[in-house]
Amino acid sequence: MSKRQKRFQVLSERPVNKDGFIKEWVEVGLVAMDSPYDPKPGIKIENGKVVELDGKPRQEFDMIDTWIADHCIDTKVAAEAMAIDSVEYARMLVDINVPRSRIVQMSVGMTPAKIVDVLKRMNMVELMMAMQKLRARRTPSIQAHVTNLKDTPALLAADAAEGAFRGFTELETPVGVGRYAPMNALSILVGSQIGRPGVLTQCAVEEALELTMGMRGLTAYAETVSVYGTEQVFVDGDDTPWSKAFLASAYASRGVKMRFTSGTGSEVQMGYAERKSMLYLEIRCVMLTKGAGVQGLQNGSISCIGVPGAVPSGIRAVLAENVATVLMDMEVASGNDQTFTHSPIRNTARMLMQFLPGTDFIFSGFSAVPNYDNMFAGSTHDTDDYDDYLVLQRDFQIDGGLRPVSEEDVIAVRNKAARALQEVFEELRLPPITDEEVEAVTYAHGSKDVPDRNVPEDLRAIDEFMKRGGNGLDVVRALAKHGFSDVAGAVLNMLKQKVSGDYLQTSAIFDDDFVVLSAVNDPNDYQGPGTGYRLEGERWEMLKNIPQAISPEDV
Amino acid sequence: MADEHMSKKVEDMIKAKGLAISPDRIADVVKQVMATMQGGPGDSSGGSASPKGGLDARKDYPLANKRPDLVQSASGLKLEDITLDKVVDGNLTFDDIKIKPETLEYQAQIAESAGRPRLAANLRRAAELTRIPDERVLEIYNALRPYRSTKQELLDLAGELESKYEASVCAALVREAAEVYEGRDRLRK
Numbered sequence: 001m002s003k004r005q006k007r008f009q010v011l012s013e014r015p016v017n018k019d020g021f022i023k024e025w026v027e028v029g030l031v032a033m034d035s036p037y038d039p040k041p042g043i044k045i046e047n048g049k050v051v052e053l054d055g056k057p058r059q060e061f062d063m064i065d066t067w068i069a070d071h072c073i074d075t076k077v078a079a080e081a082m083a084i085d086s087v088e089y090a091r092m093l094v095d096i097n098v099p100r101s102r103i104v105q106m107s108v109g110m111t112p113a114k115i116v117d118v119l120k121r122m123n124m125v126e127l128m129m130a131m132q133k134l135r136a137r138r139t140p141s142i143q144a145h146v147t148n149l150k151d152t153p154a155l156l157a158a159d160a161a162e163g164a165f166r167g168f169t170e171l172e173t174p175v176g177v178g179r180y181a182p183m184n185a186l187s188i189l190v191g192s193q194i195g196r197p198g199v200l201t202q203c204a205v206e207e208a209l210e211l212t213m214g215m216r217g218l219t220a221y222a223e224t225v226s227v228y229g230t231e232q233v234f235v236d237g238d239d240t241p242w243s244k245a246f247l248a249s250a251y252a253s254r255g256v257k258m259r260f261t262s263g264t265g266s267e268v269q270m271g272y273a274e275r276k277s278m279l280y281l282e283i284r285c286v287m288l289t290k291g292a293g294v295q296g297l298q299n300g301s302i303s304c305i306g307v308p309g310a311v312p313s314g315i316r317a318v319l320a321e322n323v324a325t326v327l328m329d330m331e332v333a334s335g336n337d338q339t340f341t342h343s344p345i346r347n348t349a350r351m352l353m354q355f356l357p358g359t360d361f362i363f364s365g366f367s368a369v370p371n372y373d374n375m376f377a378g379s380t381h382d383t384d385d386y387d388d389y390l391v392l393q394r395d396f397q398i399d400g401g402l403r404p405v406s407e408e409d410v411i412a413v414r415n416k417a418a419r420a421l422q423e424v425f426e427e428l429r430l431p432p433i434t435d436e437e438v439e440a441v442t443y444a445h446g447s448k449d450v451p452d453r454n455v456p457e458d459l460r461a462i463d464e465f466m467k468r469g470g471n472g473l474d475v476v477r478a479l480a481k482h483g484f485s486d487v488a489g490a491v492l493n494m495l496k497q498k499v500s501g502d503y504l505q506t507s508a509i510f511d512d513d514f515v516v517l518s519a520v521n522d523p524n525d526y527q528g529p530g531t532g533y534r535l536e537g538e539r540w541e542m543l544k545n546i547p548q549a550i551s552p553e554d555v
Numbered sequence: 556m557a558d559e560h561m562s563k564k565v566e567d568m569i570k571a572k573g574l575a576i577s578p579d580r581i582a583d584v585v586k587q588v589m590a591t592m593q594g595g596p597g598d599s600s601g602g603s604a605s606p607k608g609g610l611d612a613r614k615d616y617p618l619a620n621k622r623p624d625l626v627q628s629a630s631g632l633k634l635e636d637i638t639l640d641k642v643v644d645g646n647l648t649f650d651d652i653k654i655k656p657e658t659l660e661y662q663a664q665i666a667e668s669a670g671r672p673r674l675a676a677n678l679r680r681a682a683e684l685t686r687i688p689d690e691r692v693l694e695i696y697n698a699l700r701p702y703r704s705t706k707q708e709l710l711d712l713a714g715e716l717e718s719k720y721e722a723s724v725c726a727a728l729v730r731e732a733a734e735v736y737e738g739r740d741r742l743r744k
Binding site for chain 1: 643
């Protein structure tokens with residue numbers, strides 16, 4: 001075009017037009033919820049055993065079919081469940097007169113293709129209604145990423161403390177440099193308990209190391225246990241449903257909470273989608289997880305969000321996969337954890353789909369650090385968005401899990417976290433944290449504001465700590481010895497949770513007094529207006545009082 | 556078969572518990588084990604039906620608050636005995652803050668009572684794995700990854716789980732894997 005229309009010229013420069021979009025391309029699996037190659041729902045059972053699943057006879061089952069058929073599907077209710085018309089069941093999901101218990105009893109009698117057939121009939125608002133009604137825990141919550149470019153331990157501790165203080169109930173750290181993992185885990189463990197006792201922490205690394213840190217009490221839960229919807233991708237991920245189910249039991253055997261991770265788009269990204277829709281493959285992951293007896297799942301595309309984000313109805317598929325997880329009566333940590341768009345409008349719209357109905361963890365997680373420090377490749381929202389988020393909670397009277405805080409309080413908890421970690425490092429013979437570092441991380445926006453550390457020295461020291469069998473009790477002892485007995489008590493309390501195992505139940509988090517809140521003692525009882533979780537009373541008073549609001553007395 | 560399985564479970568629990576066991580305590584354990592015999596992994600009781608004699612999700616959970624009498628660490632300490640003073644004085648080791656198989660069994664009963672039989676099954680596999688050292692658990696996990704083991708190696712592993720660790724549910728999982736891996740060509744050549 002020789003002469004451009006000026007409005008089009010402006011539009012072409014808008015952030016949304018920097019995003020990638022692609023038309024549906026079934027052959028490679030670039031289709032959100034409805035591929036012509038998705039199987040038709042169906043099941044055949046002989047002598048209590050599934051002999052045909054979605055039109056495929058048992059002798060042709062791949063590993064995932066076998067696992068779902070033998071470990072997930074309840075053959076006693078399958079006939080009844082599969083006979084329910086898909087539209088009818090979809091309506092039950094949004095019908096306030098049909099109790100949640102009835103719905104989750106039937107869902108385990110259904111096949112993956114049947115669940116897709118149900119979900120693809122629901123629009124966004126219906127899916128949100130289903131989420132509101134079906135999520136396992138009554139009280140919604142939120143998880144954060146705590147990470148930085150330099151793996152600076154004092155900064156991790158300060159950020160963990162601030163994050164916990166602001167209301168995140170789970171904190172996840174990854175690593176820039178792999179060998180830093182135990183030091184990062186230790187740093188956020190100490191920091192979290194200063195921000196708010198009872199906040200759960202994890203360190204996302206390779207399966208075996210992640211398990212080791214859990215066994216040593218350096219982490220309280222695990223999440224980076226990936227599962228996939230096609231056998232080839234699963235095997236390329238170096239696992240099978242059997243190895244992953246064993247791993248799940250291994251965590252529980254050490255009293256450590258865990259959930260699996262999956263998401264739409266991963267099979268496309270890894271090149272083996274078998275021409276199936278992303279949602280169909282993801283439902284296989286959800287059912288596989290259910291069959292393994294794992295209490296929850298992190299999904300919502302996660303690190304592959306660019307893939308469903310590029311196709312029509314892709315973001316709807318992402319909500320549908322979250323709904324599939326709660327439909328299977330599991331905890332859902334519902335994504336919103338990776339940058340996928342240049343458009344702030346699109347970014348927030350995608351988040352509202354989980355924020356409005358509430359999920360077990362609306363984000364998994366929100367970046368409790370600036371995005372340049374986020375080693376998970378950036379989240380949808382970060383520290384610079386805190387106030388926007390608080391205002392959204394206030395605008396809609398919705399509990400998104402965060403609370404307004406004062407600058408003085410945040411400075412205090414950040415400083416205390418850095419000082420406590422300084423003492424722990426000294427006691428555990430780790431390279432010293434200087435007073436200059438403590439001061440810097442207290443007031444820092446991010447790692448750009450803190451001094452560099454001697455990385456090889458840090459790595460040598462943390463290797464040595466692991467070699468000599470260092471564990472959570474060493475941290476408790478170090479804190480107590482140096483005058484941080486309140487923090488020592490909280491870390492010890494966290495370790496004690498692994499003795500009682502209460503937080504191995506579905507959707508467990510802790511309150512400030514370490515009383516567990518899970519789908520068992522805080523079950524979602526939503527059945528329409530006047531029921532379920534309501535933001536009211538003291539909590540609403542707290543969330544509506546953002547410091548920026550002018551009070552009538554001051555006018 | 557149920558009886559044989561049950562007495563084995565009781566034996567395990569007694570072994571893990573150590574010395575002093577009153578007849579009452581044994582009767583208690585037998586009752587709990589009997590309760591767990593009802594309703595396998597395929598059972599979906601929905602709602603709040605609780606297996607007879609097992610723990611009740613509504614009355615007994617959380618154990619730490621409502622049934623602290625049932626909770627002990629692997630070394631036999633009660634929750635209230637795990638104190639900061641003891642940690643500081645060096646009177647607590649990491650074994651004192653490890654979960655006990657019985658506790659996982661109780662949590663399995665809670666899960667069952669809350670209508671989650673698959674989670675209960677996972678927790679029962681976990682109870683068996685408490686008897687296996689960390690390093691060996693990691694090795695077994697690695698052996699179950701694709702192309703790591705021959706069929707015979709997996710069958711031997713299942714044998715070890717049964718004979719050495721009395722982990723019959725986990726052994727069955729490994730045998731199942733051996734069959735499936737063979738059929739799908741995922742064994743080590």
